[in-house]
Amino acid sequence: MNTKIQEKLKLLPDKPGVYKMFNAQGELIYVGKAVNLKNRVRQYFQSQKNHTAKVRAMVSNICDFDFVIVTNETEALNLESNLIKQNMPYYNILLKDDKHFPYIRIDFRQDFPRVEIVRRYKRDGAKYFGPYLSSFMLRESIEAVRENFPVRQCKHDIGRMIARGERPCLMYHVGKCCAPCTGKVTREQYHELLNEVAALFEGNCKPYIAKLTEQMQKESQNLNFEKAAQLRDRIRAIKSVSEKQIASSATDKCYDVFALARDELGTLAYGLFVRGGNVISAEGYKIEAEDESFSEIIEQFLLQFYHDAGDMPHEINVADEPQECEQLEAFLSQKCGHSVKIRVPKRGEKLKQCELAKMNAAQTLARSRELAHREWERTEGALAELCRIIGIGMLPHRMECFDNSHFQGRDTVGSMVVFINGKPEKSLYRRFKTKQDTAGDDYLAMREHLSRRFERTLAGDEKFAELPDLLVVDGGRGQLNVALEVLDEYGLSYIPTIGLAEKNEEIILPDREEPVILPRSSPALQILQRIRDEAHRFAITYHRSVRAKNSLYSRLDEIEGIGDKRKRVLYEKFVTIDAVSAAEIDELRAVPGMNIRAAQAVYDFFHPNGSAGAAASAETGNAVQSEHHKAQLQSAENKRNADNGE
Structure with missing residues (x-):
């Protein structure tokens, strides 16, 4: 787990949302949902004992992550599904097909339709509700509906049964079906019943929940606790499936939603993009703006954002009305060839989406601000503290660290890593294959590697032209003395030099007998540890390569x-x-x-x-x-x- 991930983990909110994992190439490799982003995302980077092989493989490839806050878990699932279908991340193999996500379907075009559970949403004229999180909870809700609404459950041909004069089935006799197959109910009466069911799944379930609650209390008063518990569970199930969703409305609506947020570091616009009733993506956009009003900013943003857009919706919902709104609408309509309306929602689902976009914009800015501060602490703040400790007057722009690696005195190699302004600059890393037989003598190997580095500088080698502002050697007093001797030999004794002893993380200074021991939380110690660990990693990697090659060559x-x-x-x-x-x-x-x-x-x-x-x-x-x-x-x-x- 890299430092960037460690810092981002500290910023995760206790809110539901969708998280996105990226590899070293910036490719989206996994999308997941969470009821609590902080708890869920952190689980990946804690102990991996209980992880599957697939999860361990995925975590080993994660180099960065991002997240989007949503209102509830249902919405998180919808957005997760949309992102997976759009991006097809490598580690989301089981979720690329939405067959796992159940919908409720009622086809009002039929005379006597069933209330059915399906696994795929189709634009076939029927009314869909969902998708939903849990098949079990959904079936519990369907059962609760059937207990209280006598809608048909069979798949028989109703018209044929009426023509034949069939007798009603058992469901009619136990009160769970109104028996449309016998002509006992008209099409209008049956559709009125279904409208009540549809209202339930659309979230208008308060009257129904009140009815079930009254039944539950009666059963409890009659000491029928088992029946009361069943009613309690059904109430919970109905509340779960009737949550009003934002990320999926099962409609054909297409529109964009934008909201702004601002802090001392800048301004950000956050967009939610709704296609076919689904929020298919969410994105934040940094804006260079200082004292302009939100009305000015959103106007300029929309002009620039849609300048080359090929897919412009008929409707754009914004939290703040842009300046010259009518002119902007006319310009965008002319540009795309169809009518475009810009609206500021005052109520309903779209207002919730604007509020959600505004919350994500504020959260994104807060994350950026906190990360910027932590990055400053890790780099410039750490370098400033380091300057004070070792007694140098200016921040070390270029830091170099040297380390050796060998196996029982054989295949000795050395590494030189470079940090620029507190950050690794891998293009400047260098490695040394030890020429002389050092027989495991770490001091002798360090002397050779340092000598070769500064010889190249004095010889005019461009790859080694720039000298370090601070030289760090991995080791204690002995390694530090070797470095000081080499610098003196080449007339470079003015370069500040320190050692870092790994055992107790002691900082060894040339003019001080006692080592400096800093608390583990010290940014100065942490930046020294980072450059030392990087030099160690680079040396070991090269040593293993050399050792493998020599082993192969010796056998061949x-x-x-x-x-x-x-x-x-x-x-x-x-x-x-x-x-x-x-x-x-x-x-x-x-x-x-x-x-x-x-x-x-x-x-x-x-x-x-x-x-x-x-x-x-x-x-x-x-x-x-x-x-x-x-x-x-x-x-x-x-x-x-x-x-x-x-």
Whole structure:
């Protein structure tokens, strides 16, 4: 988990929302929903013992995340689904199809429609409600509706049953169906009943809940606690499914929603984009504005935002009315070729969406402000504290840190990492393969690497032209003394130099016998730890690469017919000796520069018994014989040509 993620985790709100995970390339790899963003997102980066392999793989690829606050969990699901369908994130494989999300469907075009649960929303003229979070809770609500509204549940052909004079089924006799199949209810009466059901799923459920509550209290007074508990559960289910949704209205409405927020660092416009009744995306836009009013800002923003827009809705809802609203409407209408209305909602769902956009705008600015402050503490604030501790007069623009890595004195390498203004600058990193046999002598290796670095500077090498404002060595007093001696040898003793001993995180200063020990929360210590850890990581990575290569080369030296060129191509292809030993003959033969005999030699070296590759060996033997036969034929052909004077 990188520092950026650590800082963002501290800013997560205790609100429902949707979070988005990004990889190192900035690609959206996962979208999820949460009742509580703070708790849910933090779970990914805590102990991974209970995580599945898929989640662990995903977390290892997360380099950044973002989130959108919503009003409730249902809305979070809708927005999550829309984002997944739009972006198809890699780790959302199970959610790319919305078949998991149930809807309630009532087709009022039919004379006697059923109230049914479906898994896909279609624009077929029927009325849909949803999607909903829980299939179980939805079915509980449907059952509660059927207990109190006698709508039909069967799939029979009602017209045919009426024509045949069928008798009503058991559901009619127990009061759970009004028996339209027998003609006991008219189409108008049945649709009136369904309108009450539709009102329930649209959120107008207070009268119905009051009725159930009264029944529950009666059952409780009669000491029928089991029945009372069932009614209580149904009330909860109805309240759950009747939440008024913002992110999905199951309509064909298309419009955009914008709201502004401002703080001391700047102004931000936040947009919600509704297509087909669904909020398909949400985005914040930084605006360069100082003292302008919101009316001025939103006018200029809309002009610029829709300047090259190919998909302009018929309606734009804003929290603040723009200046010259009528002129702006006329301009946008002319530009897109259809009527565009700009509205400031005063009530209803669209007002809620404006408030939601405004809340997200304010939250986005607050996150930016807090992150900017924390970034300042981590960089300039940390450097200022470091200057005070080590006694230098100006902030170190360029910091360099050196570290060594070896295994039992072999394959020794060194690393140089560079921080510019407190941040890593990887393009300036350098690594050193130790030339002399240091036999595990860390001081000797450090001396060589530092000497080579400053020799290159004095020789005019552009890659090492800039000198550090602060030199940090990973180690204690001994490593620091080596660094000071090298700097003195090259006439660079004026460069401030310190050591950082890892055991107790002690800062070693040249002119002070006792080390400086800072609290773990100190920004100065943290920036030293970051550059030291980065140097350590860079050195270890290079050491492992060198060690693997040397190990591979040393084993391949024992194989006849494998020279430096073939060792190099085998290393480039397989990297490790284990990979080479596990390779089949065909894989070895496919490596550029390898022929059949060389591939067989490598395979036989790692498989002395030959049992595992018997079939492959036979194939290779046939191929060798074939090549030999071809060579004989070519030789005979050349001889005939020579005899004929060609």
